[in-house]
Amino acid sequence: MNMLPGRSLVARSDYDAFVREALDAVARRARLFDALVPLLWAIIGGAVYVVAAVVIEHLLDQDFSLGMRRALACGVAAVAVLWSATRVTPSLTRRMSDRYLARMIEKHFPELGNTVVTTVESQSRPDIDPGVVLGLVERSAEELARRDVRVCVPTSRLTRATRAGCGVVVLLLIYWAFAPKAVWPSLQRAFGMDVAAPTRTQIEWRTPDDGESVTRGTPIGFSARLSGRTPREAWVEYSIDEGATWPAGRRLLLMPDEPSSQRTSFWSARMPGGDVQATMLCRIVAGDAISRPRRIEVRPAPAVESAETTQYPPAYMNLPSETRVGADIDVWEGSRVELRARSNVPVSNGVVQLEDARNASARRMELSADDATRLRAEWIAEDDAEFRIVLRDRWGAANVPITHRQRVKRDEPPRVGLALPTDELELAANDRFDIDARVTDDFGVTDVALVYRRGRIEGRLSLNEGASLGGRGVRGPWSGL
Numbered sequence: 494m495n496m497l498p499g500r501s502l503v504a505r506s507d508y509d510a511f512v513r514e515a516l517d518a519v520a521r522r523a524r525l526f527d528a529l530v531p532l533l534w535a536i537i538g539g540a541v542y543v544v545a546a547v548v549i550e551h552l553l554d555q556d557f558s559l560g561m562r563r564a565l566a567c568g569v570a571a572v573a574v575l576w577s578a579t580r581v582t583p584s585l586t587r588r589m590s591d592r593y594l595a596r597m598i599e600k601h602f603p604e605l606g607n608t609v610v611t612t613v614e615s616q617s618r619p620d621i622d623p624g625v626v627l628g629l630v631e632r633s634a635e636e637l638a639r640r641d642v643r644v645c646v647p648t649s650r651l652t653r654a655t656r657a658g659c660g661v662v663v664l665l666l667i668y669w670a671f672a673p674k675a676v677w678p679s680l681q682r683a684f685g686m687d688v689a690a691p692t693r694t695q696i697e698w699r700t701p702d703d704g705e706s707v708t709r710g711t712p713i714g715f716s717a718r719l720s721g722r723t724p725r726e727a728w729v730e731y732s733i734d735e736g737a738t739w740p741a742g743r744r745l746l747l748m749p750d751e752p753s754s755q756r757t758s759f760w761s762a763r764m765p766g767g768d769v770q771a772t773m774l775c776r777i778v779a780g781d782a783i784s785r786p787r788r789i790e791v792r793p794a795p796a797v798e799s800a801e802t803t804q805y806p807p808a809y810m811n812l813p814s815e816t817r818v819g820a821d822i823d824v825w826e827g828s829r830v831e832l833r834a835r836s837n838v839p840v841s842n843g844v845v846q847l848e849d850a851r852n853a854s855a856r857r858m859e860l861s862a863d864d865a866t867r868l869r870a871e872w873i874a875e876d877d878a879e880f881r882i883v884l885r886d887r888w889g890a891a892n893v894p895i896t897h898r899q900r901v902k903r904d905e906p907p908r909v910g911l912a913l914p915t916d917e918l919e920l921a922a923n924d925r926f927d928i929d930a931r932v933t934d935d936f937g938v939t940d941v942a943l944v945y946r947r948g949r950i951e952g953r954l955s956l957n958e959g960a961s962l963g964g965r966g967v968r969g970p971w972s973g974l
Contacts, residue, residue, distance in 0.1 A: 508627075508634040512612065515637045516594045522646040523597070524585055531580030533654040535573040540661045542569045544668070546683035551674045554781075556690040563685035598637075601645030609633050675721070693722040694780035698787060699759075706790040708890045709770055713789065715745065716761040717777050724780035727760050731773045736786060739776075747777070795884040795892040798837045798866075804874075805829040810904070810936045820882065820897040824874045826904055831871040832882075834858070836892075839865035840884045846894070849878035858882075874901050907934040928956075 546565075550557065595609040612633040615626045669676045674691035681688040697718040707713060715729050729745040732738060747760040760779070772791045777784040800820040806812040807827045822830060832845065843858035861867035868884075878901075881894035913929035920926060932938050941956040 508630045511634045512609075512630055512637065515598075515642045516591055516613075519594045519597060519642050519646060520589045522643045523589060523594075524587055526646055526648065526651050527584035527587065528581045530650045530654050531584070532577055533651070533658060535577045535580075537654065537658045537661055538576070539569060539573050540658065540665070543680060543683045544661060544665050547665075547672075547676055547679040548668065550679050550682065551672060551691070557682075559685075559687055562682055566683065566685040597647075598642055598645045602640055605636055608636055673722075689785065692780065692782035694724050694782040695720045696777050696779055696782050696784040698777070698784060701787065701789060703787040704790065705787075706792055706888060707769060708794040708888075709791055710766040710794070711769055712766045713764045713769055714761065715747065715764065715775070715777075716759065717747065717779075717784070718757060718759055719779050720757045722780055723758060724782075727777060727779035729762060729764075729775055729777055731764075731775045731789075732786075733771045733773050736774045747779075792886075793838055794890055795840050795886050796837045797882050797884065797892065797895070798835045800832065800834040800882070802833070803831045805831070807904075809939070820880075820895075822874065822897070822899040824899065824901060826875065826901050828874050829871060830874050830899075831869065832858075833867070833869045834882055834884075836866045836868070836884050838886055840868070841865075841887045843868040843870075843882065843884045845870045845872075845880055845882055847872065847878055847880040847899075849876040849899075851876065874899055877901050905935055907932055907938060 546562075591613045592610060595613045598609050599605050599607065608629070612626075612629040615621045615629050665676075674693055675695055676691070678688050678691040682690070697720070699716040699718060700714055701707075717727070719727065727747040729747060730739045731743050731745070732740075733743075745762050745764055747762045750759045750761055769791055773789050774786040775789060776786045797820070799818075801816060801818050802820065802822055803814055803816045804822070804824045805814045805828055806825045810825060812825070820832065820834070824830060834843070836843075840860070842860065845856045845858060847854050847856060856870050856872055858868040858870040861869075878899040879896050880899060881896055882892075883894050884892045910931040910933075911928075912931070913927055918926055928943070932941055943954040943956055945952050945954070
């Protein structure tokens with residue numbers, strides 16, 4: 494209820510209502526302050542519990558169980574709520590007489606004398622002349638209009654509670670600055686949260702990340718930031734049975750990156766690949782601190798688990814296709830080779846690197862749509878060659894490829910054995926001659942012809958008529974040519 498000194502804000506018809514509103518404003522402010530005081534003390538009590546819990550935990554070096562901490566936190570909260578309920582509710586519903594409120598106003602503004610109290614008392618007495626009462630009300634209204642009556646509510650109790658609360662906060666901040674252990678975890682634990690107990694040495698993981706996946710035999714780098722009390726030594730412990738045991742034999746000593754007298758230092762170590770053989774949980778031990786475990790997934794490197802080839806000879810050879818186990822190839826020239834491989838783990842891609850005497854090429858393998866461990870590739874075998882199957886998993890790790898060989902068998906040209914003529918012939922223009930020959934081939938003869946040259950003119954005379962083609966040999970004679 495803000496009033497402007499020296500200026501009447503009250504119409505003559507509103508004197509009585511204005512006095513009533515002034516008294517109600519004081520009553521509302523008084524009830525609010527009366528309710529805030531016990532509420533503040535309840536909060537201060539909770540803060541004192543938190544500070545005490547932090548200090549006691551730091552001094553005793555004892556890890557209180559989660560159940561005990563939660564029970565204590567719930568008990569303190571219940572007491573605070575009960576205190577607030579029994580103190581705040583009556584304060585908000587408290588009834589205050591007009592005479593009490595008028596006394597409160599006059600105590601803060603002594604220059605008013607007994608004006609407000611007299612006005613309140615006269616309104617309740619029927620024996621006083623109404624004109625006198627009206628004059629008193631008018632005078633009180635004019636006086637109250639020049640003052641902010643809300644400031645008359647005493648604030649000493651509220652001020653004391655506020656100062657006490659600030660004092661607790663200041664003490665906590667001072668302790669925080671010089672505490673031998675981390676305060677934030679202790680604050681969380683005081684509220685019943687499942688947080689590791691604070692230590693004089695604090696560990697902050699840097700590498701590797703929790704859940705990192707590496708291939709078997711890959712070295713792993715460990716690093717951490719240590720703060721607080723610098724330990725004499727620190728090490729990484731690792732467990733291969735999901736943390737059931739942490740054998741002393743499975744430790745890796747950490748070394749400081751640089752000698753430092755500061756409260757913060759960086760420590761690191763490298764686990765050789767020979768020790769990285771199975772999925773493990775790792776934790777760092779430094780001074781009185783033990784970090785939360787981190788999981789490292791160790792997966793097998795991609796490898797070709799099995800392979801087979803199917804060879805499709807050229808159609809003219811009339812040979813059936815042949816499937817062989819293994820990747821080494823012994824095939825007829827011009828055959829189509831289909832290579833099928835199976836990996837030990839799902840892969841993202843595969844390539845066949847083929848090198849022959851003339852060039853090198855890479856053929857991408859097709860990945861099976863429903864099985865990421867099955868791949869295939871095909872090509873035409875033309876020359877002897879060496880090839881390797883390169884696989885990569887979804888992390889980009891590759892296998893150690895094995896060199897396989899492709900040996901190509903050549904299709905030899907047909908052989909001609911000529912019985913007649915036995916020597917060179919001299920013929921007249923219309924002379925005829927006979928040919929007696931045997932033509933053989935490893936895959937059959939399909940065409941026989943006599944090729945001749947007359948000057949610069951070449952000619953071809955088919956000998957297929959009368960010959961039994963399709964077999965591996967054709968025998969003459971051919972007469973009257």
